[in-house]
Amino acid sequence: MRILIADKFAPRGCEALRELGHEVISEPGLSAGDLPTALADRRPEVLVVRSTKVSEEAFAAGGELALVVRAGAGVNTIDLEAASRRGVFVANCPGKNAIAVAELAFGLILALDRRICEANAELDKGVWNKKAYGKGRGLYGRTLGLVGYGAIAREVALRARAFGMRITAHAPHIDRDHAEQEKVQVAASLDELLASSDVVSIHVPYRESTRHLIGARELALMPEGALLIHTARGGVVDDRALAEAVSSGRIRAGLDVYEDEPSKGEAPFDSQLARLEGVYGTPHIGASTQQAGEAIAAETVRIIREFTERGSVPNVVNLDAEHTGRFTLVVRHLDRVGVLAKILAALRRHQLNVQTMSNVVFKGADGAASATIVLENEPDAELLDDIRAHEAVLGADLRAM
Numbered sequence: 001m002r003i004l005i006a007d008k009f010a011p012r013g014c015e016a017l018r019e020l021g022h023e024v025i026s027e028p029g030l031s032a033g034d035l036p037t038a039l040a041d042r043r044p045e046v047l048v049v050r051s052t053k054v055s056e057e058a059f060a061a062g063g064e065l066a067l068v069v070r071a072g073a074g075v076n077t078i079d080l081e082a083a084s085r086r087g088v089f090v091a092n093c094p095g096k097n098a099i100a101v102a103e104l105a106f107g108l109i110l111a112l113d114r115r116i117c118e119a120n121a122e123l124d125k126g127v128w129n130k131k132a133y134g135k136g137r138g139l140y141g142r143t144l145g146l147v148g149y150g151a152i153a154r155e156v157a158l159r160a161r162a163f164g165m166r167i168t169a170h171a172p173h174i175d176r177d178h179a180e181q182e183k184v185q186v187a188a189s190l191d192e193l194l195a196s197s198d199v200v201s202i203h204v205p206y207r208e209s210t211r212h213l214i215g216a217r218e219l220a221l222m223p224e225g226a227l228l229i230h231t232a233r234g235g236v237v238d239d240r241a242l243a244e245a246v247s248s249g250r251i252r253a254g255l256d257v258y259e260d261e262p263s264k265g266e267a268p269f270d271s272q273l274a275r276l277e278g279v280y281g282t283p284h285i286g287a288s289t290q291q292a293g294e295a296i297a298a299e300t301v302r303i304i305r306e307f308t309e310r311g312s313v314p315n316v317v318n319l320d321a322e323h324t325g326r327f328t329l330v331v332r333h334l335d336r337v338g339v340l341a342k343i344l345a346a347l348r349r350h351q352l353n354v355q356t357m358s359n360v361v362f363k364g365a366d367g368a369a370s371a372t373i374v375l376e377n378e379p380d381a382e383l384l385d386d387i388r389a390h391e392a393v394l395g396a397d398l399r400a401m
């Protein structure tokens with residue numbers, strides 16, 4: 001297979017893909033604008049990207065594309081609808097960079113509490129100012145509020161426990177027993193979490209429903225002196241409202257992501273928010289540790305390998321989970337050429353659309369096989385009779401899901 005890697009990617013990952021016999025084209029400098037032309041010229045079947053945007057135009061140009069791997073967590077940079085329209089799988093690497101992001105989030109918390117950046121800048125200028133910078137509030141016993149409770153938030157919680165912090169979390173579906181075991185209290189609402197936390201750390205994906213989840217109203221709920229840590233995705237926080245809240249001196253912020261951040265590795269960045277005194281910023285480096293890069297590369301290789309060797313794709317994000325069908329037809333049959341085609345022809349005669357299908361073969365020569373076919377509509381008894389009448393069919397059963 002031909003694989004185009006359009007972002008920085010661990011060399012070990014490229015080697016592993018070549019060892020599997022794939023042609024690997026590495027073009028880490030490609031911008032989102034260059035991608036359609038590169039896809040049209042190189043004609044890869046697999047595309048690997050990090051934050052580079054994959055637009056409708058890119059999918060239209062990449063006629064051979066069958067799989068896009070997001071070598072990271074967030075998939076908001078990929079036009080999933082355009083991928084689905086063309087039957088292109090999109091997969092990501094969930095959790096593989098969670099530790100790296102949690103480490104950065106904690107770095108920002110500690111640095112803000114002790115004002116390490118300003119203290120260091122003054123020392124660099126030859127100024128000793130213990131008086132100004134010896135005023136950290138301390139983390140022990142303080143409350144950390146986690147917005148979202150997925151892979152990254154849980155790694156942040158693990159580290160917060162070691163610092164003796166109290167932890168609360170808010171997310172749509174938190175398993176309360178699990179959270180309790182992890183010594184995390186489930187907040188009654190986002191508002192309650194914001195109002196009761198000394199440090200708020202955001203770990204939700206960007207989508208329509210999370211756009212400006214934290215705006216002026218939410219920021220106003222945070223107590224005076226609280227810290228907001230945002231390492232999730234530009235757009236989850238209303239940056240303009242945040243700039244106003246920080247400028248007022250009420251809260252301070254540690255940011256790795258911004259609404260108007262460049263998608264390239266190097267670019268000018270003229271952000272009023274990032275320049276504020278009460279803001280510590282990093283340029284979207286949450287996932288950029290060597291460890292995370294290698295874990296992401298290993299997962300990317302696993303996904304491509306499963307796809308090329310078995311035809312299945314781990315971690316797909318653009319399958320229709322709602323559309324899995326309501327009836328399962330299990331047909332045990334002799335493992336012979338043409339039997340499945342006959343079963344499918346019977347389904348076609350009865351105007352039944354197959355949602356998913358799998359077939360397993362029993363051990364032993366001249367054995368039997370079993371096909372599991374998921375259907376959206378209920379077949380009538382006549383169809384089952386049709387299938388059962390086939391001389392190579394050993395049995396057929398229908399189950400409602």
Ligand SMILES: NC(=O)c1ccc[n+]([C@@H]2O[C@H](COP(=O)([O-])OP(=O)(O)OC[C@H]3O[C@@H](n4cnc5c(N)ncnc54)[C@H](O)[C@@H]3O)[C@@H](O)[C@H]2O)c1
Pocket residue numbers: 072073074075094095097098101147148149150151152153170171172173203204205206209210213231232233256257284285286287288
């Ligand atoms: N800064 C970086 O370099 C970096 C690196 C990795 C991931 N990220 C970002 O962090 C995000 C989270 O990553 P993750 O691995 O923890 O994902 P995850 O899928 O494991 O967890 C996401 C959590 O958000 C929760 N959630 C969704 N909508 C919510 C809402 N409206 N309110 C509250 N909670 C909500 C989910 O229930 C889940 O608990 C990613 O989607 C990505 O955008 C950034």
Ligand SMILES: O=C(O)[C@H](O)COP(=O)(O)O
Pocket residue numbers: 050051052071072073074075097284285286287288
């Ligand atoms: O969603 C992610 O995994 C992060 O935002 C990392 O982005 P990057 O791969 O461009 O560093």
